[in-house]
Amino acid sequence: MKPKIVVIGSSNTDMVIKVPHLPGAGETVLGGEFHVINGGKGANQAIAAARAGGEVVFLASIGNDSFGSKSLEILKKEGIDISMIKIQEQEPSGVAMINVSDSGENSISVAPGANSYLLPEDIEEAESVIRAADIVLMQLEIPLETVYTSIRIAHESHIPVILNPAPARKLDFEMLKLVSVITPNKNEMAVIASSKNDRTGYEEFIEELKGKGLNTIIVTMGEEGVIFSSNGQIKHQAGNKVEAVDTTAAGDTFNGYLAVSLAEGKPMEEAVRMANRAASISVTRLGASTSIPYLKEIVDL
Numbered sequence: 001m002k003p004k005i006v007v008i009g010s011s012n013t014d015m016v017i018k019v020p021h022l023p024g025a026g027e028t029v030l031g032g033e034f035h036v037i038n039g040g041k042g043a044n045q046a047i048a049a050a051r052a053g054g055e056v057v058f059l060a061s062i063g064n065d066s067f068g069s070k071s072l073e074i075l076k077k078e079g080i081d082i083s084m085i086k087i088q089e090q091e092p093s094g095v096a097m098i099n100v101s102d103s104g105e106n107s108i109s110v111a112p113g114a115n116s117y118l119l120p121e122d123i124e125e126a127e128s129v130i131r132a133a134d135i136v137l138m139q140l141e142i143p144l145e146t147v148y149t150s151i152r153i154a155h156e157s158h159i160p161v162i163l164n165p166a167p168a169r170k171l172d173f174e175m176l177k178l179v180s181v182i183t184p185n186k187n188e189m190a191v192i193a194s195s196k197n198d199r200t201g202y203e204e205f206i207e208e209l210k211g212k213g214l215n216t217i218i219v220t221m222g223e224e225g226v227i228f229s230s231n232g233q234i235k236h237q238a239g240n241k242v243e244a245v246d247t248t249a250a251g252d253t254f255n256g257y258l259a260v261s262l263a264e265g266k267p268m269e270e271a272v273r274m275a276n277r278a279a280s281i282s283v284t285r286l287g288a289s290t291s292i293p294y295l296k297e298i299v300d301l
Contacts, residue, residue: 002055003263006133007256008123008150009042010115010141011060011075011085012094013067014248014288019099022107031099038074039096039288040115041139041166044249048256048278049137050078051294054263057081057133059126061118061142063093068114074289084126088114094141104244104283110141110167118142120149131157134263137255139164148175160262164255165192177213181262183255185220202227203234218272220254222247226276230268237272240280249288254279256292274298 019031046058058080062068064087071093075082092113099107123130123146130136136154138147138161147163152175154161160180165171168184168191176182184192189205206217206229218228225239257278261271277298285291 002053003134003260004057004132005049005054005259005263006057006059006130006136007042007046007049007138008059008118008136008142008146009045009139010040010094010112011038011043011058011062011068011071012040012096012110012115012141013037013071014039014096014098016098016100016248016287018102018286020102022099022101022105029099033286035287037287037290038071039249040071040094041141041164041252043071043075044252044288044292045137045139045164045256045259046075046080047078047289048253048292049260050080050256051292052257052260052278053295054256054260055081057084057129059084059118059123059129061086061088061114061122063088063091063114065093067093067095084129086114086118086122088117091117098248100246100248100286104247106246106248108248112141115142118146120145122146123149123153127153130154130159133159135160135162135259137162137164137259139166139255140169141167144169144171148172151175151178162255162259162262164251166251168192173212179214181216181218181258182209182214183218183220183251183258185222185251189219206234216268218258220251220279222250226272228268228272235269237269237276240277242280242284244283246286246291247283249291250279250283252288253282253292257298
């Protein structure tokens with residue numbers, strides 16, 4: 001049977017422009033290609049989990065507009081259960097403006113729109129769906145109160161929660177103690193570490209979070225790979241050497257594959273390796289959901 005993954009999060013439409021370099025303050029950069037691509041951290045992670053072999057239910061909020069309709073169509077084609085997605089009549093679907101440089105770096109601005117209206121009561125209405133999951137996967141492009149409600153419901157039912165703390169925000173450590181796995185990148189790590197924002201030592205950061213009651217911490221470091229805690233040890237997996245085209249959704253790809261691998265009962269080290277491989281493929285392709293590889297591509301590596 002496929003592992004049951006419930007993804008709770010955002011759905012956006014990405015408007016992507018390829019540029020020679022990312023613009024500075026007040027700078028206009030003439031770019032080349034323009035693409036409109038389905039995105040949003042929640043939708044990306046739902047698609048990644050589905051392509052990794054999971055049975056996915058997606059809880060989100062979108063507008064009753066052309067962007068929302070297109071997003072539903074794409075998610076449905078991926079085999080994702082969209083029955084719990086809330087349709088907003090008065091709010092537009094979320095959009096993101098993304099510049100992607102020739103080196104593969106990106107800068108992203110988001111207008112959340114309907115994503116801001118995925119509320120705690122919507123999660124409470126979906127309580128039975130959450131309680132039936134093997135793993136719940138979340139990010140931070142929806143209201144924090146909604147995230148905390150989701151964590152509480154999952155914890156009460158002993159359902160593991162993976163929290164990808166992106167975009168970076170200050171978080172309640174009492175609530176984070178209820179999270180099974182947290183997956184920050186380098187920048188998000190600094191924000192979570194609060195008063196020690198200047199720290200660059202990943203192992204020290206992991207030890208700090210463990211001291212505050214968090215159990216499994218995975219720090220994604222791009223081409224440097226991944227450092228993570230497992231069974232009381234801190235381990236490092238090197239990155240896969242690839243030529244980056246666009247790093248958008250690399251973290252989302254990692255988290256979707258990680259969720260499915262852990263739900264299947266794979267050891268942490270193997271799950272991280274699988275997720276890392278998937279993310280390394282995604283950065284060789286342009287776009288968010290369009291860059292996410294299928295399971296067969298990972299297995300055949």
